[in-house]
Amino acid sequence: MNLKLKVWRQKNRNSEGRLVDIAANGIPAEASFLEMLDIVNDDLTRKGDEPIAFDHDCREGICGTCSLSINGIPHGPSETTTCQLYMRKFKDGDTIYIEPFRAKAFPVIRDLCVDRSSFDRIQQAGGFITARAGSAQDGNAILIPKQNADRAMEAAACIGCGACVGACPNGSAMLFVGAKVTHLAELPQGQPERQRRVLSMVAQMDKEGFGNCSNYYECEAVCPAEIPATVIAKLNREYAFAGAKDTVGVE
Amino acid sequence: MIGRIDSKIPSGPLESKWENHKFESKLINPSNKRKYSVLVVGSGLAGASAAATLAELGYQVKCFCYQDSPRRAHSIAAQGGINGAKNYQGDGDSVHRLFYDTVKGGDFRSREANVHRLAEVSVNIIDQCVALGVPFAREYGGLLANRSFGGAQVSRTFYARGQTGQQLLLGAYSSLNRMIGAGSVQMFPRSEMLELVVVDGHAKGIVVRDMVTGQISSYSADAVVLATGGYGNAFYLSTMAKGCNVTAAYRAYKKGALFSNPCFTQIHPTCIPVAGSYQSKLTLMSESLRNDGRCWVPKKKGDTRKAHEIPEDDRDYYLERMYPAFGNLAPRDVSSRAAKAACDEGRGVGPGGFGTYLDFHDAILRYGRVAAGGASLPESEMVARGKEKVKALYGNLFDMYHQITAESGYEQPMRVYPAVHYTMGGLWVDYNLMSNIPGLFVLGEANFSDHGANRLGASALMQGLADGYFVLPATIGNYLGTVAPDKRPKTDHAEFRAAEEATKERTQRLLAIKGKKTVDEFHRELGLLLWDLCGMARSEKSLTRALSRIPTLRAEFWENVNVPGSADSLNVALEKAGRVADFLEFGELMCLDALERRESCGGHFREEFQYTEKDPEVLSGKVCAGDVRRDDANFCHVACWEHVSDTAKPLRHTEPLLYEVVKPAVRSYR
Numbered sequence: 001m002n003l004k005l006k007v008w009r010q011k012n013r014n015s016e017g018r019l020v021d022i023a024a025n026g027i028p029a030e031a032s033f034l035e036m037l038d039i040v041n042d043d044l045t046r047k048g049d050e051p052i053a054f055d056h057d058c059r060e061g062i063c064g065t066c067s068l069s070i071n072g073i074p075h076g077p078s079e080t081t082t083c084q085l086y087m088r089k090f091k092d093g094d095t096i097y098i099e100p101f102r103a104k105a106f107p108v109i110r111d112l113c114v115d116r117s118s119f120d121r122i123q124q125a126g127g128f129i130t131a132r133a134g135s136a137q138d139g140n141a142i143l144i145p146k147q148n149a150d151r152a153m154e155a156a157a158c159i160g161c162g163a164c165v166g167a168c169p170n171g172s173a174m175l176f177v178g179a180k181v182t183h184l185a186e187l188p189q190g191q192p193e194r195q196r197r198v199l200s201m202v203a204q205m206d207k208e209g210f211g212n213c214s215n216y217y218e219c220e221a222v223c224p225a226e227i228p229a230t231v232i233a234k235l236n237r238e239y240a241f242a243g244a245k246d247t248v249g250v251e
Numbered sequence: 252m253i254g255r256i257d258s259k260i261p262s263g264p265l266e267s268k269w270e271n272h273k274f275e276s277k278l279i280n281p282s283n284k285r286k287y288s289v290l291v292v293g294s295g296l297a298g299a300s301a302a303a304t305l306a307e308l309g310y311q312v313k314c315f316c317y318q319d320s321p322r323r324a325h326s327i328a329a330q331g332g333i334n335g336a337k338n339y340q341g342d343g344d345s346v347h348r349l350f351y352d353t354v355k356g357g358d359f360r361s362r363e364a365n366v367h368r369l370a371e372v373s374v375n376i377i378d379q380c381v382a383l384g385v386p387f388a389r390e391y392g393g394l395l396a397n398r399s400f401g402g403a404q405v406s407r408t409f410y411a412r413g414q415t416g417q418q419l420l421l422g423a424y425s426s427l428n429r430m431i432g433a434g435s436v437q438m439f440p441r442s443e444m445l446e447l448v449v450v451d452g453h454a455k456g457i458v459v460r461d462m463v464t465g466q467i468s469s470y471s472a473d474a475v476v477l478a479t480g481g482y483g484n485a486f487y488l489s490t491m492a493k494g495c496n497v498t499a500a501y502r503a504y505k506k507g508a509l510f511s512n513p514c515f516t517q518i519h520p521t522c523i524p525v526a527g528s529y530q531s532k533l534t535l536m537s538e539s540l541r542n543d544g545r546c547w548v549p550k551k552k553g554d555t556r557k558a559h560e561i562p563e564d565d566r567d568y569y570l571e572r573m574y575p576a577f578g579n580l581a582p583r584d585v586s587s588r589a590a591k592a593a594c595d596e597g598r599g600v601g602p603g604g605f606g607t608y609l610d611f612h613d614a615i616l617r618y619g620r621v622a623a624g625g626a627s628l629p630e631s632e633m634v635a636r637g638k639e640k641v642k643a644l645y646g647n648l649f650d651m652y653h654q655i656t657a658e659s660g661y662e663q664p665m666r667v668y669p670a671v672h673y674t675m676g677g678l679w680v681d682y683n684l685m686s687n688i689p690g691l692f693v694l695g696e697a698n699f700s701d702h703g704a705n706r707l708g709a710s711a712l713m714q715g716l717a718d719g720y721f722v723l724p725a726t727i728g729n730y731l732g733t734v735a736p737d738k739r740p741k742t743d744h745a746e747f748r749a750a751e752e753a754t755k756e757r758t759q760r761l762l763a764i765k766g767k768k769t770v771d772e773f774h775r776e777l778g779l780l781l782w783d784l785c786g787m788a789r790s791e792k793s794l795t796r797a798l799s800r801i802p803t804l805r806a807e808f809w810e811n812v813n814v815p816g817s818a819d820s821l822n823v824a825l826e827k828a829g830r831v832a833d834f835l836e837f838g839e840l841m842c843l844d845a846l847e848r849r850e851s852c853g854g855h856f857r858e859e860f861q862y863t864e865k866d867p868e869v870l871s872g873k874v875c876a877g878d879v880r881r882d883d884a885n886f887c888h889v890a891c892w893e894h895v896s897d898t899a900k901p902l903r904h905t906e907p908l909l910y911e912v913v914k915p916a917v918r919s920y921r
Contacts, residue, residue: 012820030526038771039529045769045824050816053823055319057492060534061651062417063323084654109463110821113319117440120320124432128425129384133304133720136375136382139409140339143393153386153411156418160322189384 001027001092005040007052008099010108013115017108019097022052033076033085034059034066037098053111059083061224064159067166068112069099073222074163080224081161101166105173105209116162118208119176126200127180129189148186155182157225164219164227170211175219177205178231181238195242195251202239256509256891256906259681260364265912266347269368272682273725277732284309286736288472289727290457291315292444292499294427295324296420296712297695298478300719303426306435308724313470314427315439315459317494317826322424325480325492326715329416330648331539332400332408333712335377336370340397344405346370351913352403353710356582357675357703358853358881359915360515362889362908364682365700372721373713377409379720383422386411399542399580400708408709413537413648419712423719443826444499445757446750447475447506447691450740454503454691458750460758462826465819467751467758469742473734474690474727477503478719481674481696483516485834485841486786487778489671490522490535496830497837500678500697504840508686509679509891509904511699513837514845517706517854518787519672520546520586521665523655524606533670534655536609537648538708541579543614543641544665546570546590548607552597558608558664569593569607573875577920584705584854585878585920587669591787592877594668601666608664615641615661669787673711675702675854676844679891679906683726684718690730694718699889704853758818761828766811770827773808777831777838780804785842790858794846798839805835840892840901847903850886851879873919883915 003024010017022044027036034056041051057065061084070076070085078085090096098112106114144152156179164175181198184190190197213232220229245251261272279287287310291302294316302314316324336349350370354361377395381387387409388396397406411418430436439459446458448469456471482497483489504510521536521544547568549561569589574581581589590607593599600606619628619637628636638661642649649660656666677699684692684700695715702710740746784797808831816822851860856879862869864876881887888905895901 028527028529031529032531035529035531038531042769042771045813045815046767048815051824053821057318057323057494058325058328059493059532060328060490061654062328062414063318063325063492065318065323079650079654084651086654086657088657113821116319120322120428120431120438120440123425124428126432128429129382130429131379131382131426132307133300133379133426133724134375136378139335139337139377139381139387140394142381144389145393146389146391149386149389152384153388153418156386156411156421157414159327159417160320183386184384187384187386189382 001029001087001090003027003090003093004095006095006097007112009052009111012110013107027087029088031087032059032083033070033087034083036087053113055113056083062159064161067101067114067116067161069101069166071097074101074166075222075224078224101162103165103171103210105171106162106165118210119160119162119173121208122173122177122201122204123180125204126193126197129184130193131189142188144187152183152186155179155186155227155231158227159225161224163222163224165210167218167222168211169216169218170214172213172219173205173210174213174232174235175223175227175229177201178235179227182231182234185234185238194238195245198235198238198242199246256687256904257681258362258906259683260362261682265364265367268364269371276725277728279728279731281309283736285311287311287731288313288739289474289476290470290472291476291478292457293324293478293480293697294321295326295478295480295695296423296715297719298324298476299420299423299427300716301476301478301694301723302436303423303430304720304724305727306430312430312436313439313472314436315442315444317441317443317462319440321427321438321440322421324420325495326420326712327417328492329712330413330535330537332398332410332415332709333376333419334400334407334709335373335409335713336407337374337377339395340406342405344407346374348405349373349407353701353707354703354913355918356705356707358705358879358918359703359883359887359910359913360512360852360908361703362700363910363913368722369701369714369717372717375721376713376716380419380422383425385418385422388412398539400538403707404577408539410539413539413645416712419716423716445502445754445829447503448746448750449506449688450744450746453689455740456742456747458747458754460754463821465817465822467754469747469751471739471742471747473731473736473739474692476692476694476723477678477697478694479697481677482513482837483671483674485777485838486671486781487774488525488530488533488782490519490533493532496833498830498833500693501833501837503678503686503688503691505894506688507894508688508691509893510676510840511679511889511891512676512844513841513892514785514848514855515675515704515853516671516841517583517673517675518587518669519583520590520669521609521667522670522672523652524601524666524668534651535670535672536652536665536667538583540609540645540648543644544579544609544611545613546579546586546607546609548593548598548600550598554598558600558610567593567598574920581920582705582707587787588856588877590669606666606668609667610664611641611660612664673706675699675704675706679889683729684723685730690734692723692727694723704855757829758825761812761814761825761832762818764810764812764814766813768811768813770812770814770824770831773804773812774827774831774834777801777804777834781838781841785845788856788858789845791846794842797842798846801835801839801842808832808835843901844890844892848886848890850882852881852886853879868917872921873917874921879918887915
């Protein structure tokens with residue numbers, strides 16, 4: 001199939017970017033979207049032009065690196081991530097817009113690559129359980145009811161891609177933060193730090209410039225890991241209780 | 252010149268070596284620990300756990316990764332599970348059994364003491380992961396669940412759905428984050444190590460390229476830890492992430508670190524087959540699927556009927572036939588060769604005939620019957636319930652298969668084919684995980700020591716975390732205790748400046764060529780060459796051919812590659828070019844190692860050395876005709892390659908493998 005791409009090109013963080021028309025010809029339907037870009041890049045290189053820079057790594061839907069907004073939707077018409085989108089979802093002659101995830105907290109580095117270190121800084125603020133290596137008790141010493149374990153697993157499946165932020169009109173990261181808060185709040189091991197975790201993570205989230213949730217649910221719609229929006233409800237509750245306890249001075 | 256290779260295996264009985272060694276190992280006083288600086292390259296399971304744990308102990312740690320976040324390391328993609336000798340299932344597991352299964356699985360080519368230690372700490376790893384909140388699957392009673400994995404007859408694998416690697420990595424990443432947040436680890440993402448710096452024979456730092464600005468910088472430290480993964484991408488098509496490379500390890504090799512057993516590459520039997528020439532990677536279908544899926548091909552050559560049209564009598568469940576004791580969970584090397592043999596005979600399925608079926612039909616019916624619990628239900632209802640159970644166990648894997656092939660594993664058998672997945676070879680390390688270059692430590696897949704000639708499923712995750720959480724933190728003091736704190740060389744030392752210059756010069760050289768072929772074209776050519784000539788079946792003829800073709804391809808690369816763009820910006824082609832340039836040298840080392848190892852063992856299959864129908868081992872039913880034939884008399888050793896110069900052949904040293912407890916035997920899975 002032959003396609004007309006409109007691709008965001010930007011030299012670096014401090015430059016202006018713009019959409020550029022690029023032809024993608026002779027693309028097999030079984031190829032993945034990123035393989036299509038590989039073919040386009042080969043062509044550009046042979047013509048002496050610079051290839052399109054885009055982030056990717058595992059190409060199997062788990063690392064969360066790939067971060068393309070396709071026709072305005074993070075990860076496009078894929079059921080999961082950009083790398084698992086196959087060209088059979090498009091028709092010969094289609095026009096496809098390819099942009100980086102758009103958010104104030106995800107500045108563009110080059111072309112389609114963005115800086116998502118804001119996500120890491122939120123995790124550094126509290127997305128962990130303090131347990132020094134070597135200090136653990138037997139894994140079976142704490143019984144974890146299956147339903148808690150399953151809910152924790154469901155929330156822990158977040159791959160940190162940032163599609164939720166890219167999809168949200170407010171640029172909110174609450175699905176991402178809610179996922180980690182929920183994962184650790186569901187587990188007995190997460191209880192000792194439950195209060196301070198949510199307060200620190202939300203404080204960092206606000207500092208990074210992410211917006212707030214106003215119930216669009218666009219995040220849930222694009223999330224490749226199927227994180228449910230209920231983690232945002234959980235985040236709000238955790239934050240409210242922790243905030244209240246903190247104000248009054250109880251645990 | 253390398254002197255005697257000293258593995259530093261402690262004396263005493265096998266079961267006490269590690270405990271005694273920890274007691275005998277040098278400790279660094281807490282107030283001195285903070286004066287030592289350690290660089291950790293790589294942030295996967297081994298790197299993140301090492302960086303976090305060393306920081307917890309008080310060392311100054313800097314951690315580097317090429318991805319945009321430490322959580323993107325390719326450990327994230329591991330699917331099926333992690334082994335731990337807990338014997339929670341009460342089915343006969345023990346530290347000794349895990350140790351033995353792993354040594355046997357490695358075809359008696361791993362270091363016995365290292366493997367025993369691995370089995371010992373496997374139980375601590377599970378505990379540590381649970382403590383960090385890793386959401387392992389649980390039974391209804393609240394206890395940890397287990398499943399079976401290849402090469403074992405016990406259920407010792409702990410898992411988190413089909414994404415155990417991600418969850419374990421996120422556990423280590425969370426500890427790393429805690430230390431970064433506390434200011435104890437400095438993290439450098441989007442940074443690629445391009446050179447190791449050796450001062451007076453000791454590893455004292457690295458040269459790094461900032462992948463956004465292109466800036467080349469040096470970092471000095473008292474010790475350097477490489478946790479940089481495997482070299483499977485030498486084959487271009489593999490289950491690795493696109494960025495995985497051999498550069499850090501190879502640079503260390505060129506600075507004098509011995510590289511061991513590079514020809515021990517693992518080919519995983521069940522990956523989604525290649526669909527076209529544009530394909531950029533291969534996707535793994537987890538070994539855990541083989542708990543329930545049955546591998547088969549048609550009995551007759553050229554049978555092109557659809558799977559559901561082929562009756563049971565016309566099907567060859569080849570693994571169950573060839574290896575009854577282990578069936579579909581026979582180890583990977585054995586299973587891959589069986590699949591290849593069936594396809595080479597013309598009985599392969601799918602486009603091109605390079606595929607075998609992984610069929611869940613029987614499992615769906617079985618689970619459906621169990622769910623019905625004796626009640627008489629219509630078949631469609633039982634099938635529906637069976638599918639639900641299979642979905643609960645493997646859901647995301649079936650989804651992934653569907654996304655890639657547009658086929659449903661619930662309705663028709665999955666098509667799979669062997670693909671490069673893991674590399675058992677790596678930089679040589681002693682019992683302290685230190686290379687022959689003092690101060691250079693190597694962890695995880697990047698080192699050679701624990702998996703011999705074939706790695707069992709669910710043990711890579713185990714080894715990465717063992718090395719990072721428990722082994723290195725205990726052993727690094729043996730080296731640091733010999734080095735005065737705060738006396739490391741500064742980055743303006745001549746060796747650092749020379750390394751930076753060499754890196755800049757190489758970068759400029761790559762950019763200046765401006766030839767006609769892309770980096771990927773060269774990479775694909777190398778990959779195909781290695782797969783054909785040094786893949787699942789190797790021979791003197793194929794390897795000699797590879798050894799004459801690779802240097803030619805390499806020479807063409809340095810004259811005809813086109814690397815667009817500049818050095819001082821984000822330049823993906825430049826990054827790839829450096830890695831492929833290294834693969835073009837490393838590939839030769841791999842083929843040389845395969846040629847010199849004149850035996851077959853584990854994943855290294857030499858056509859000249861296999862069991863035939865006439866051999867007593869085949870006649871007595873221990874092995875099948877065509878199985879690997881080891882030569883313990885001449886090759887029960889680790890091959891340790893020493894780089895001499897860019898033009899001379901490397902030197903092959905050996906470390907004899909002395910087994911105190913395990914008796915190398917005919918490796919039978921029948």
